[in-house]
Amino acid sequence: MSETIFSKIIRKEIPADIVYEDDLCLAFKDVNPQAPTHVLIIPKKPIPKLAEATDEDQALLGHLLLKAREIAASLGLGDAYRIAINNGEQAGQTVFHLHLHLLAGRPFSWPPG
């Protein structure tokens, strides 16, 4: 299975600025923020990327999105935020443990670069 730096963060072997945790997921501040607010929301289950999620992960994937909504509310982001998932190297994925980027605090262009 995929062992990444995020596995070490889940096991608390390396530090992270954690903003939310439950049995299924962990959310922490991105170490290289691309916006004034940049939080990563990850499942504790080490799914390498969205393309490798299965039907069994349906509830887990829903959980991640709903937690993103809750975390955005708890951080006072209102309704001005972006959720992004990079799937695969060519799409910009660098850590192969599924994660949602929660970005806010600046204008976002479309389409994303």
Ligand code: AMP
């Ligand atoms: P991606 O490029 O979509 O795979 O996103 C990976 C993200 O993980 C990047 O935005 C990195 O800045 C972030 N990242 C890598 N290592 C750490 C770390 N130790 N703590 C917090 N964020 C990290």
